[in-house]
Amino acid sequence: MIQSPTSEVAPRRSRRSGLVRMFPLGVPLALLALLLGAAVFDRHTLTVGHPSPSGGRGFTFVATDFQGDPARWRGCDPIHYVVNLGLAPAGAMDDVREAVGRVSEASGITFVFDGRTSELPSEERGTQVPGRYGDRFAPVLIAWTEPGSTDLPTGNVVTDYVGMARPLEDPAAPKPTLVTGWVAIRSDEIQGMGFHGPYSEGLVLMHELGHIVGMGHSTSPENVIYSGAFPDLSVSSWGPGDVAGLHVLGRQGSCPTTR
Numbered sequence: 001m002i003q004s005p006t007s008e009v010a011p012r013r014s015r016r017s018g019l020v021r022m023f024p025l026g027v028p029l030a031l032l033a034l035l036l037g038a039a040v041f042d043r044h045t046l047t048v049g050h051p052s053p054s055g056g057r058g059f060t061f062v063a064t065d066f067q068g069d070p071a072r073w074r075g076c077d078p079i080h081y082v083v084n085l086g087l088a089p090a091g092a093m094d095d096v097r098e099a100v101g102r103v104s105e106a107s108g109i110t111f112v113f114d115g116r117t118s119e120l121p122s123e124e125r126g127t128q129v130p131g132r133y134g135d136r137f138a139p140v141l142i143a144w145t146e147p148g149s150t151d152l153p154t155g156n157v158v159t160d161y162v163g164m165a166r167p168l169e170d171p172a173a174p175k176p177t178l179v180t181g182w183v184a185i186r187s188d189e190i191q192g193m194g195f196h197g198p199y200s201e202g203l204v205l206m207h208e209l210g211h212i213v214g215m216g217h218s219t220s221p222e223n224v225i226y227s228g229a230f231p232d233l234s235v236s237s238w239g240p241g242d243v244a245g246l247h248v249l250g251r252q253g254s255c256p257t258t259r
């Protein structure tokens, strides 16, 4: 089972100087791994902060099995998603649609919007939420949060986040198969709307949705899925590692062809 969500830590504004102070993201993420990444070594384990080796490919997976095969969606099936805009800034749905479109374009996977919801992300959310979505795998939840609005960790440099994602697997599948998940966006940590810089709403959505479809972190700041101490503040679209990884994880890599 995937054990821990992946999270991003935003730079904070120093009240004293008014300047943006960059936290060394690698340090809190490493600490987060120690706190949350319990040493569980079953074949579906996600170890936050310890992505699978890239092997020189420029991308990693959020989880792999013992053969090195990544946890992934069935690429022929659409990914259903719902959105909770209750704590979102005005216009946030535009960023959701654009970010989902960019993931779809790079992966070839179709996304289907199932509508608005009042559900909030939770550590306890399983693969099904029958009270809301019936007898099926729950749709991916994209929601905005604030401190205290959920049971997600928050409150200090180690646990605060600008975005967090947890892809969830089908526990009965013979191979690690992603079937749902959730994305949490901190409305009080986002640094602007649109797709300008790694902490803008659109880029954070792209990053977290990258995790939902199976991407692990990259060490190259040119990639949206980068996590580390030296982000590229000019990034506005997928980098080469993002594109390559999403291609491997997407429809091309997991959908039988007729030829």
Ligand SMILES: [Zn+2]
Pocket (backbone or CB within 6 Å): 006, 007, 008, 207, 211, 217, 225, 227
């Ligand atoms: Zn991440």
